[in-house]
Amino acid sequence: MNKPKHIDPLVYFSQHENCLAIAAQTPIELDQFERPFYVYSKQRIKQKLVALRATMPASIQLHYAVKANPMADLVAWLSPHCDGLDVASGGELQNVLNLGIAGENISFAGPGKSLDELKLAIESDCTLNIESETELKRVIDLSQHLKKTAHVALRLNPDFELKSSGMQMAGGAKPFGVDAETALPILEKILASGLNFRGIQIYAGSQNLSANAINEAMTQTFALGAQLSQELGQPLPCFNVGGGFGVPYFAGQEELDLAAVGQHLHTLMQDYASVFAETDIILELGRYLVADAGVYLCKITDKKISRGETFLIANGGLHHSLAASGNFGQVIRKNYPVLIANKLQATDNSDLEKVTIVGPLCTPLDILAKHIILPKADIGDYVAVFQTGAYGYSASPKDFLGHPAAHEILL
Ligand SMILES: Cc1ncc(COP(=O)(O)O)c(C=O)c1O
Numbered sequence: 001m002n003k004p005k006h007i008d009p010l011v012y013f014s015q016h017e018n019c020l021a022i023a024a025q026t027p028i029e030l031d032q033f034e035r036p037f038y039v040y041s042k043q044r045i046k047q048k049l050v051a052l053r054a055t056m057p058a059s060i061q062l063h064y065a066v067k068a069n070p071m072a073d074l075v076a077w078l079s080p081h082c083d084g085l086d087v088a089s090g091g092e093l094q095n096v097l098n099l100g101i102a103g104e105n106i107s108f109a110g111p112g113k114s115l116d117e118l119k120l121a122i123e124s125d126c127t128l129n130i131e132s133e134t135e136l137k138r139v140i141d142l143s144q145h146l147k148k149t150a151h152v153a154l155r156l157n158p159d160f161e162l163k164s165s166g167m168q169m170a171g172g173a174k175p176f177g178v179d180a181e182t183a184l185p186i187l188e189k190i191l192a193s194g195l196n197f198r199g200i201q202i203y204a205g206s207q208n209l210s211a212n213a214i215n216e217a218m219t220q221t222f223a224l225g226a227q228l229s230q231e232l233g234q235p236l237p238c239f240n241v242g243g244g245f246g247v248p249y250f251a252g253q254e255e256l257d258l259a260a261v262g263q264h265l266h267t268l269m270q271d272y273a274s275v276f277a278e279t280d281i282i283l284e285l286g287r288y289l290v291a292d293a294g295v296y297l298c299k300i301t302d303k304k305i306s307r308g309e310t311f312l313i314a315n316g317g318l319h320h321s322l323a324a325s326g327n328f329g330q331v332i333r334k335n336y337p338v339l340i341a342n343k344l345q346a347t348d349n350s351d352l353e354k355v356t357i358v359g360p361l362c363t364p365l366d367i368l369a370k371h372i373i374l375p376k377a378d379i380g381d382y383v384a385v386f387q388t389g390a391y392g393y394s395a396s397p398k399d400f401l402g403h404p405a406a407h408e409i410l411l
Helices: 044-057 071-079 091-100 115-123 133-146 180-193 209-233 257-271 287-293
Strands: 014-016 018-023 037-040 061-065 084-087 104-108 127-130 151-158 165-168 198-204 207-208 237-241 278-286 294-306 310-312 339-341 353-357 367-375 382-384 409-410
Touching: 037 198, 044 061, 044 071, 044 257, 044 287, 061 071, 071 091, 071 287, 071 339, 071 409, 084 382, 091 104, 091 115, 115 127, 115 133, 127 133, 151 180, 151 257, 180 209, 180 237, 198 209, 207 209, 209 257, 237 409, 278 287, 287 294, 367 382
Parallel strands: 037 409, 061 084, 061 278, 084 104, 104 127, 127 151, 151 198, 198 237, 237 278, 310 353
Antiparallel strands: 014 018, 037 294, 165 207, 294 310, 294 382, 339 382, 353 367
16 A cells, blocks of 8 residues: 655745755755744745635635734735735734734634723724624623724524534534524624624634535535525625635645635525625635745754664754644644755665654654654754644744744745
8 A cells, every 4th residue: 555645845845956945045044043943935825825816706805814824024915915814812903903904904703802802803993703692792882882883793603514624613512603593683683783784704614625525514604694694684795704725734635626616616606696796705714825835944953862763853843833743633643744954855765764853842742753754864954844834833832941932934
């Protein structure tokens, strides 16, 4: 049986004399701070945007979910290429506002928003995706108190799931949104309240590589949106249909068939053309845009053999890249695509060795690659961990054990 293969991350980047090059710069050239760093490639993000715009219906809006990668330079650069941004906290909202992005281009979802967060959202004119009836009441009260009309959409927890998702966010009992079967009176309350009704949001799941599963969930999503719009007796201004588009991380995983998803969305847009004639349909994507644009680079600081196993010890690890270490909700730990950045290819088989790459943290959880065959590496060489542009640095315990922070570069 053939061993399942990893995606080849070098397809997205270039090489220079057996060395990884991102925007024509090698890790050695980029390593100006003597500490681990992330590089995010604008070119790769652009390729994803171009592919999305070419395959999705032209009238669909693309929103970027800032939680995937909130690096300020990246958000500032990406924002004009998207039709809106979605934030998940008051902190993210403030950071995005600080970049000069107007509130009307931002929506804010997430359970348990604090009064301060709601206030900031109302004052900045961003759309609040309401997660519960009590939250709606707080927004109505606050809006009256501030004498400012809040813009609100209702987030729904539908009765279907986005099957085979890395993370299920809807269907069954969930803390996100209101159960779809209870939505109508809440929507009527929003209309009666005098708030500015912005429509509905359904976010069913994340990290999905199955076009069939996404298409099935989109069919149900559109049907639910149409049903509620009809029951409400008025068009939805916006309908955020979620996304969940995934990227391959592990050996054996395949790229999402974007064309199949786009084709299905074209059909749905046609089928529901009259119901949603006045509705902005929004796709909300995070990792699909940025995950494979990110490379985490760290340096080998030690090499040792323990009872026959070779360990490369790097100055970076789970404190900067929790997901790549396998500790961000994964049930079974698997290697992300990892290469020696300045020794991409071995000259021959005798130049290869099986190693385990670990970080500097004094815990057995700090693994960047286990039992991986790579060109023989030495102290001073660079380890590149690919597919780390989403839920990478910002989703890692930077303060754990007090090692130096990583650096982030947008190229
Ligand atoms: C409401 C919402 N929007 C967008 C996202 C982004 O998901 P992804 O990065 O997988 O596209 C998430 C992820 O949890 C989410 O909860």
